[in-house]
Amino acid sequence: MDADVLPAHRRACSRRRLVRGESLCTAGDSFRALHVVSSGALKCFVTSHNGAVQITGFQIAGDIVGLDGIDTGLHQSGAVALVDAEVFVLPFAQCKQWSQESAYGQHLLMRTLALESIRSQRHMLALGMLRADQRMALFLLDFSLRYERLGLSRTKFVLGMPRQDIGSYLGLTLETVSRLLSRLQREGMLQVQGRSIDLLDFPALRRLAGLLTEHRCTALDPIVDGMGRLAVTPR
Amino acid sequence: MDADVLPAHRRACSRRRLVRGESLCTAGDSFRALHVVSSGALKCFVTSHNGAVQITGFQIAGDIVGLDGIDTGLHQSGAVALVDAEVFVLPFAQCKQWSQESAYGQHLLMRTLALESIRSQRHMLALGMLRADQRMALFLLDFSLRYERLGLSRTKFVLGMPRQDIGSYLGLTLETVSRLLSRLQREGMLQVQGRSIDLLDFPALRRLAGLLTEHRCTALDPIVDGMGRLAVTPR
DNA sequence: CGTCGGGTTGAACCTAGTCAAAGATAGTGG
DNA sequence: CCACTATCTTTGACTAGGTTCAACCCGACG
Secondary structure: OOHHHOOHHHOOOOEEEEOOOOEEEOOOOEOOEEEEEEEOEEEEEEEOOOOOEEEEEEEEOOOEEOHHHOOOOEOOOEEEEOOOEEEEEEEHHHHHHHHHHOHHHHHHHHHHHHHHHHHHHHHHHHHHHOOHHHHHHHHHHHHHHHHHHOOOOOOEEEOOOOHHHHHHHHOOOHHHHHHHHHHHHHOOOEEEEOOEEEEOOHHHHHHHHOOOOOOOOOOOOOOEOOOOOEOOOOO | OOHHHOOHHHOOOEEEEEOOOOEEEOOOOEOOEEEEEEEOEEEEEEEOOOOOEEEEEEEEOOOEEOHHHOOOOEOOOEEEEOOOEEEEEEEHHHHHHHHHHOHHHHHHHHHHHHHHHHHHHHHHHHHHHOOHHHHHHHHHHHHHHHHHHOOOOOOEEEOOOOHHHHHHHHOOOHHHHHHHHHHHHHOOOEEEEOOEEEEOOHHHHHHHHOOOOOOOOOOOOOOEOOOOOEOOOOO
């Protein structure tokens, strides 16, 4: 196929590089595009009236940023790079077109949106009814699973964010996070060295988190391929 | 227009009546349709592995139930009627068709999905960084606003759910909920009689919740009209 | 070498949870 | 219509898990 006969949504999209600490968007910015992380890591956060911030999520390769802008056309949360990162830029108009022209695209976009709210709900559940140590275990297992999906080690990984951010995400103080990591290390469940984590005892961590079964939440097909092209056929 | 030339998504959809305590769907059910509450009230909840339940939301007239099934095709949460209720049944295939044929439909469906995840995020923020009394105040103000939008009193209303459910929603125990209501009454912010609430001091409640401004989160156009027909033009 | 952001650890305090008992309410059946 | 029961609600006393405040440590960087 010739490049210029391809519908807009089939062309590879542009990319954007972010250096550590650089912000991708800020709450209140007008929403034009979705972003898919291709490398590095971001954090998303909302700011409350009094100025306090709460981290709402951490995104690594394959994760989507910016869905919060769809509703009002303004971003509801900010996103900044935890480490140097690169993202694909998917103009939202293009996504809409894609969704109208391809039944699979429509399906995928809706699933992506729905999944986002399920993730929030699951996290809500964690914040609402788990003890601090259980939240921490869940957090670590979640990261482990996500790194594994990227083909990386599920036992050894580096958390790109400071204790403060982990605390904010889990509804805890940074001191509690620090104490918990120390305690879990003392109890032999993991090894921690600054931001480097080495999970040693998965069964124990799962038991702590209250997971009976290996909690594999559905992995959604990515909406873009490695080159940043919107998917048009399954898998 | 003749009824039989209307596209499927323009025909009034069916309804379903639920008696108090009856369940609309259960986690694991296969997902076929979205539901829009037309009267009464529902609660949605997720069940964790160990059997504990957490309420994820309360739906009153105009609210949508069932978005959680879109991702996997299976409902992730259950929904039961708090009081006798009626819902419109929107077969999901029909929604998809509507979304493909009408740009406005596509827009509205996406906004609805996105709004859902923003709501979850906002609630996450509340669970993660607010004290119990602040969560309670926010909860009451939210209900007040929603009743007001339905043209009902924003000061006097009846909470259809037991303390236990409020607690579960807010990440608190039923005793704490009870104590908080008693305390807020003692402090003159409201009057409580069983499940009947009368908000007396909005400024104080807002101050408590940490809301500087009157927190009016965007009201999304309803996706169905009063007869259960999918909207095709704004407003 | 000093400073600065991030991390660890300790002690005191406090919020919300737990356990327990009694009071209200609503629903049921005689 | 009333009595009985089940459920919901309130309140108290006690406890524990997390926060707060504060000191100290470590490594990076000018």
